Amino acid sequence: MATGESIIRHDAVAKVTGRAEYTQDLYKSRMLVAKYLRSTIAHGRVTDIDVSAARSLPGVAAVFTFKDVPRQPFATAGHPMSLDSSHRDVADRRLLTGDIRFMGDEIAVVVAEDELIAGNALKQIRVTCTPFPVLIHPVDILDPNARQIHEGSANRVGEHGWRFGADIESAMDHADHVVEDSFETAMVQHCHLENHVVFAYMDDLDRIVIVTSTQIPHIVRRIVGEALDFPLSRIKVIKPYIGGGFGNKQDVIFEPMAAFLTLHLNGRPVAIHMTREEEMIGTRVRHPFHIRVKTGVMKDGTLAARDVDAIAVTGAYASHGHSVAAAGGGKIGCLYPHTPTRYHAQTLYANLPAAGAMRAYGSPQIMYALECATEDAARAITMDSVEFRLKNIVRQGDIDPLSQKTIHTCGLAECLIRGRDMIGWQSKKKKYAAYKTGPVRRGLGVACFSYASGTYPVCVEIASVRLSLNQDGTVHIMAGATEIGQGSDTVIAQMAAHTLGISHEHVRVIQAQDTDVTPFDTGAYASRQAYVSSNAVFRASVRLKEHILNHAARMTGMHSDLLDIEADHIVASDTRTPVLDLKTLALDTCYHKTRGGQLTAEISHKTTTSAPVFGCTFADIEVDIPLCKITLRQIVNVHDSGIILNPVQARGQVHGGVAMGIGATLSEEFLIDSGTGRVFNGNLLDYKFPTFMDTPPVDADFIETREPSSGYGNKALGEPPVISPPPAIRNALLDATGVPVNRLPITPEVLFKAFTTHGLIRPGRTGHV
Amino acid sequence: MSGLQLKEIELYVNGTPCKRVVDVRKTLLELLREDLGLTGTKYGCGAGECGACSVLVDDVLVDACIYLAVWAHGKKIRTIEGEAKKGRLSPVQQAYVTEGAIQCGFCTPGFVMATTAFVQQHAGQTVTDDTIRKAHAGNLCRCTGYQHILRAVKKSMQFPDE
Numbered sequence: 001m002a003t004g005e006s007i008i009r010h011d012a013v014a015k016v017t018g019r020a021e022y023t024q025d026l027y028k029s030r031m032l033v034a035k036y037l038r039s040t041i042a043h044g045r046v047t048d049i050d051v052s053a054a055r056s057l058p059g060v061a062a063v064f065t066f067k068d069v070p071r072q073p074f075a076t077a078g079h080p081m082s083l084d085s086s087h088r089d090v091a092d093r094r095l096l097t098g099d100i101r102f103m104g105d106e107i108a109v110v111v112a113e114d115e116l117i118a119g120n121a122l123k124q125i126r127v128t129c130t131p132f133p134v135l136i137h138p139v140d141i142l143d144p145n146a147r148q149i150h151e152g153s154a155n156r157v158g159e160h161g162w163r164f165g166a167d168i169e170s171a172m173d174h175a176d177h178v179v180e181d182s183f184e185t186a187m188v189q190h191c192h193l194e195n196h197v198v199f200a201y202m203d204d205l206d207r208i209v210i211v212t213s214t215q216i217p218h219i220v221r222r223i224v225g226e227a228l229d230f231p232l233s234r235i236k237v238i239k240p241y242i243g244g245g246f247g248n249k250q251d252v253i254f255e256p257m258a259a260f261l262t263l264h265l266n267g268r269p270v271a272i273h274m275t276r277e278e279e280m281i282g283t284r285v286r287h288p289f290h291i292r293v294k295t296g297v298m299k300d301g302t303l304a305a306r307d308v309d310a311i312a313v314t315g316a317y318a319s320h321g322h323s324v325a326a327a328g329g330g331k332i333g334c335l336y337p338h339t340p341t342r343y344h345a346q347t348l349y350a351n352l353p354a355a356g357a358m359r360a361y362g363s364p365q366i367m368y369a370l371e372c373a374t375e376d377a378a379r380a381i382t383m384d385s386v387e388f389r390l391k392n393i394v395r396q397g398d399i400d401p402l403s404q405k406t407i408h409t410c411g412l413a414e415c416l417i418r419g420r421d422m423i424g425w426q427s428k429k430k431k432y433a434a435y436k437t438g439p440v441r442r443g444l445g446v447a448c449f450s451y452a453s454g455t456y457p458v459c460v461e462i463a464s465v466r467l468s469l470n471q472d473g474t475v476h477i478m479a480g481a482t483e484i485g486q487g488s489d490t491v492i493a494q495m496a497a498h499t500l501g502i503s504h505e506h507v508r509v510i511q512a513q514d515t516d517v518t519p520f521d522t523g524a525y526a527s528r529q530a531y532v533s534s535n536a537v538f539r540a541s542v543r544l545k546e547h548i549l550n551h552a553a554r555m556t557g558m559h560s561d562l563l564d565i566e567a568d569h570i571v572a573s574d575t576r577t578p579v580l581d582l583k584t585l586a587l588d589t590c591y592h593k594t595r596g597g598q599l600t601a602e603i604s605h606k607t608t609t610s611a612p613v614f615g616c617t618f619a620d621i622e623v624d625i626p627l628c629k630i631t632l633r634q635i636v637n638v639h640d641s642g643i644i645l646n647p648v649q650a651r652g653q654v655h656g657g658v659a660m661g662i663g664a665t666l667s668e669e670f671l672i673d674s675g676t677g678r679v680f681n682g683n684l685l686d687y688k689f690p691t692f693m694d695t696p697p698v699d700a701d702f703i704e705t706r707e708p709s710s711g712y713g714n715k716a717l718g719e720p721p722v723i724s725p726p727p728a729i730r731n732a733l734l735d736a737t738g739v740p741v742n743r744l745p746i747t748p749e750v751l752f753k754a755f756t757t758h759g760l761i762r763p764g765r766t767g768h769v
Numbered sequence: 770m771s772g773l774q775l776k777e778i779e780l781y782v783n784g785t786p787c788k789r790v791v792d793v794r795k796t797l798l799e800l801l802r803e804d805l806g807l808t809g810t811k812y813g814c815g816a817g818e819c820g821a822c823s824v825l826v827d828d829v830l831v832d833a834c835i836y837l838a839v840w841a842h843g844k845k846i847r848t849i850e851g852e853a854k855k856g857r858l859s860p861v862q863q864a865y866v867t868e869g870a871i872q873c874g875f876c877t878p879g880f881v882m883a884t885t886a887f888v889q890q891h892a893g894q895t896v897t898d899d900t901i902r903k904a905h906a907g908n909l910c911r912c913t914g915y916q917h918i919l920r921a922v923k924k925s926m927q928f929p930d931e
Contacts, residue, residue, distance in 0.1 A: 006869070008866055008867070008869070009866075009869070009871060011871075011874065012865075012866040012871050012874075013858065013866060014874075015871050015874030015877050016858065016862045016865050016866055016871060016874075016877055016878075016881060017809070017849065017850075017852070017853045017858070017862065018807075018808070018809020018810065018848070018849035018850055018878040019809065020874055021808065022811070022875065024808075024811070024812060025802075025808035116794075190911075191909075191911050192873070192875075192911055193811070193813045193819060193821055193873070193875040193876045193909065193910070193911055194811070194813070194873070194875045195812075195813070241873075241874065242873060243811070243873045243874070243875030244872075244873040244875060244911055244912055246911070275815060276813065276814040276815060276816065276818070276819075484873065485872045485873025485874065485875075485912055486872070487872070648869035648917070649869060651869075651916075651917075652869050652870075652872060652912075652913055652914075652916075652917055653872075654914075655913055655914030655915075655916040655917065656872065656910075656911070656912045656913050656914045657914075658914055659913075659914035659915070660911070660914075683814070683816065683818060684813075684814050684816075684818035684819050684909065685816070685818045689909070689911065690914075691906045691909060692901075692902040692903075692905045692906045692908070692910075692915045692918070692919075693902050693903060693906045695914055695915050695916075697916060698914055698916060
C-alpha cells in the first residue's frame with residue numbers, strides 16, 4: 001500500500017541540501033542578460049524613442065524596441081489549445097509595445113554583458129509619450145467615451161451568462177426574504193519565492209533551447225512557436241526544479257522574448273531574470289472582482305433563488321481573460337444545485353497589471369461573495385449557519401445543473417459536521433454570546449466551497465507517462481505532469497508503486513522535464529495533475545506489470561497468471577512465496593542474448609470527467625474593536641478530495657492554501673494610485689503576505705470518498721484550501737460584531753471605517769488615532 | 770568602467786579558507802553564487818525581505834543579498850552546502866525532511882540556516898512556539914503555511930547541533 005502513506009517527498013533531500021537546481025542556479029558560458037525598459041505611465045502611446053546612446057555603450061550587445069519585434073500578436077495564457085478557433089485565447093500581446101497599457105509595460109529591451117551595464121543602458125534610452133486618461137474603475141472603463149485600451153475591444157474581454165432551475169424572478173418574488181449586497185475583492189499576487197527566470201540559447205543553427213521556471217513546458221513550446229512563427233519541433237523547453245507558481249507560471253510571459261533574443265544574437269545564451277519589484281507588477285496578478293449577489297430565502301431555510309452579477313478586471317492584457325470569471329461562476333451549480341441561479345459575468349480591460357491564473361482561478365472571488373451572501377440569508381431568517389448550509393448544499397448523487405453530470409462522490413455534509421465538531425461550534429456559540437458587547441468580541445464563521453478536478457469539458461485533459469524497468473529492478477517514470485512544489489512527482493511514484501507491487505523507494509519520477517523527451521501533458525494547473533495522471537499511471541503500471549510477469553514466466557517456466565509482484569519480488573500468486581527477485585529479472589531483460597528486451601510501458605490517456613471536490617472553513621476569531629484588529633483563534637479546514645494519497649503532504653497543501661487565504665482576508669492587496677495607476681507596494685516588504693508570526697495553527701482534516709473516475713480514488717486538492725477562509729472569517733466578524741464587511745482585505749483601516757459607520761467607534765471621543 | 774573598485778578579501782566558507790578579488794559593489798550572495806558556485810543559497814528579492822538568501826556569518830544569521838562581500842573579510846561563512854556532512858543530513862535538515870516541511874523548496878535553504886542559528890542560540894532552553902515564530906519571521910514561505918516548519922524547528926530543538 002504505497003498510496004495513503006505519508007512517505008517523504010522524493011525531492012526533499014535534494015531541496016534541503018541546496019543541491020536541487022532551479023533555473024536561476026543554472027548557467028551557460030557567455031550568457032548575456034536582458035532587461036526591459038518599462039513605461040512610467042499607465043496609459044499612452046510612445047511617439048518617439050531614441051536608443052542610439054544605449055546601443056553604443058560598451059558591453060551592450062543589442063537594443064530592441066517595439067518597432068523591431070514581430071507584428072503578429074499572440075496569446076499568453078497557458079491553456080491547452082482549443083481546436084475550435086472561436087474558443088481560442090485572446091491574442092493581444094506583442095513582445096514589446098508602443099501602446100502603453102499599464103505602468104510597467106514593456107517598451108524596449110537591452111541585452112548586455114551584465115545587469116549593471118544593462119541597467120545603465122536603460123537610463124540612456126529617451127522615450128517621448130502621449131499620455132491618455134488612466135482607466136481603472138469599471139464605471140470609467142465602460143464609459144462609451146472611454147478610450148479603448150485595445151482597439152476594437154470596447155474594453156471588454158468577454159461576457160457570458162447562464163441560469164438553471166426554476167424561474168428566478170418569480171422565486172425572488174415569492175421568497176420570504178431577499179438579501180442583496182455588493183462585494184469587492186482586491187488585486188493580490190502569487191508571491192512564489194522564485195521569481196520568473198528564463199534563459200534561451202541555440203544548440204544548433206536552427207534549434208532553440210529554453211530553460212525556464214514554468215508550470216507548462218509543452219504549452220511554452222507551442223506558444224513560443226506561435227509568437228515567433230518558428231517550428232515547434234525545433235524548440236526544446238527544459239523545466240528544472242520550480243520554486244512555486246500558484247498559476248503565475250501558467251502563462252507564457254518571458255519565454256518568447258528569450259527565444260527571440262537568442263535567435264537575433266546568433267544563438268548566444270540570453271537570460272531574463274525578474275527582480276522582485278518587476279515580478280510583482282510585470283507578471284500576473286489575481287483578478288479583482290466586483291460582485292453583486294441577490295438571494296431569496298424561505299422561512300423554513302430553503303434557498304429560493306440566487307442572482308449573481310460579476311465584473312472581473314483583467315488589467316492591461318487578456319492573459320487568461322474571461323476564463324477566470326467563467327470558471328469561478330461555473331462552480332456555483334455544484335455547491336447549491338437545488339437553488340435556481342442566474343449568473344452573469346463580464347471581464348474588463350484596465351490600465352493595471354495583467355491578471356491571469358492564480359490558485360483556484362476565480363473561485364476565491366465568487367465563493368467569497370456567494371458564501372457571504374449565504375450567511376446573510378441564514379441570518380435574515382435567524383437560522384444556524386451550519387444547519388442552513390446542510391439544508392441547501394449538494395449531496396452525493398445530485399446532478400451538476402450546469403454540466404448535467406452526476407456527482408458520484410460528495411462528502412460536503414460530512415465535512416461540515418466534522419468541522420463543526422472540531423471547532424466546538426455549539427459550545428462556543430453559547431460561550432461567545434457573552435462576547436457580543438464591549439471592546440473585545442468573539443465570533444464564529446463558516447463557509448463552504450466546491451471546485452473541480454481539472455478543466456474538462458472546457459479543455460482537454462490529457463496525461464502521459466512512460467515507465468521503464470531499470471537494470472537493477474527499479475522503475476523510472478517520465479511523467480508529463482509538472483512538479484512545481486505541490487508534490488505530484490511523489491504521489492505519482494506512490495501510485496505506480498502501489499499497482500506494481502514495488503516499494504516506492506524503487507520508483508522514481510524523473511524531476512527535470514525536457515519537451516524533446518518528456519511525454520505530452522498540458523501542465524500544472526486546475527489541481528489536475530494527480531487526478532488526470534492517476535488514470536495514465538494506473539494503466540501504464542498494469543501494463544508494465546504484465547510485461548514483467550510475462551518475462552518472469554519465460555525465465556521460470558511458470559504461467560504468468562500464477563505469478564504476482566510483492567515487495568520487489570516475483571511471487572507465486574497463491575502461496576506468496578518469492579520465486580525470483582526483480583533485479584535478476586531486470587538484468588535478464590537487458591542482457592540475456594536471445595529472450596526479452598527492455599521492459600517499458602507508455603500510456604497517454606484523456607480523462608473525460610472532472611470530479612467535483614468540496615470542503616469548508618470554520619473560523620473562530622476575536623475582534624479588538626478599538627484596535628481594529630482581528631485575531632484568528634482557531635481555523636479549521638475540512639476537505640473532500642477523495643482518497644488522500646499522502647496525508648502529510650496533503651495537510652501541507654491545506655496549511656499553505658489556508659495561509660494564502662488568510663493573507664487575502666486580512667492583509668494582501670495591491671495599493672494602487674487611482675490617478676496614475678501606480679502600484680505603491682510592489683515588493684515583499686510593503687505587500688503583506690503572512691509571515692510566520694501572522695499564520696495561526698490550521699487544523700486540516702479530510703473526509704475521504706473514493707472517486708470512481710480516478711485511478712486511485714483521489715480528487716483535486718492543490719488549489720481549494722485557499723477558497724473558503726475569506727468568507728468564513730468575514731462571517732465570523734459579522735457574528736462577533738454585527739458588522740458586515742463586504743470587501744477584501746479586511747484591514748484595520750477598513751475595520752475602522754466600518755466600525756465608525758456602524759457606531760462601534762466614535763472618532764474624537766475614544767481617543768484612538 | 771567608472772565605479773569599478775576591486776578589493777582582495779579572505780574568508781572561510783564552510784570551513785575552507787578562500788581568497789578572492791571582488792568588485793566592492795558585490796553582495797555576499799553574488800560572491801557565493803557567482804564566484805564560488807554555491808547556488809544552494811537563493812535569490813528571492815535582493816532587498817532583505819524574504820530570507821531565501823539566509824547564511825550564517827560568524828554564527829549570526831544574515832541576508833546575504835544585503836550584506837556586502839567585502840564585509841565578509843576575515844569572517845566564517847556557513848551556507849546550506851556545508852550542512853550535510855559525509856552523506857548525512859544535519860539534525861535540522863533531517864527534521865525538515867521528516868516533518869514534511871518542504872514543498873517547492875526555494876525557501877528551504879534559508880529556513881534551514883535560520884533554524885540552525887536558532888538551535889545554536891537556544892540549545893538547552895525551553896522555547897515557546899511564539900519565540901520560534903518570531904525568530905523565523907524574516908524568512909518567508911508561500912507554500913507551507915509554516916505549520917510543518919514549526920514542527921521541524923521543534924524537532925530540531927530535541928537534537929541540537931553538535
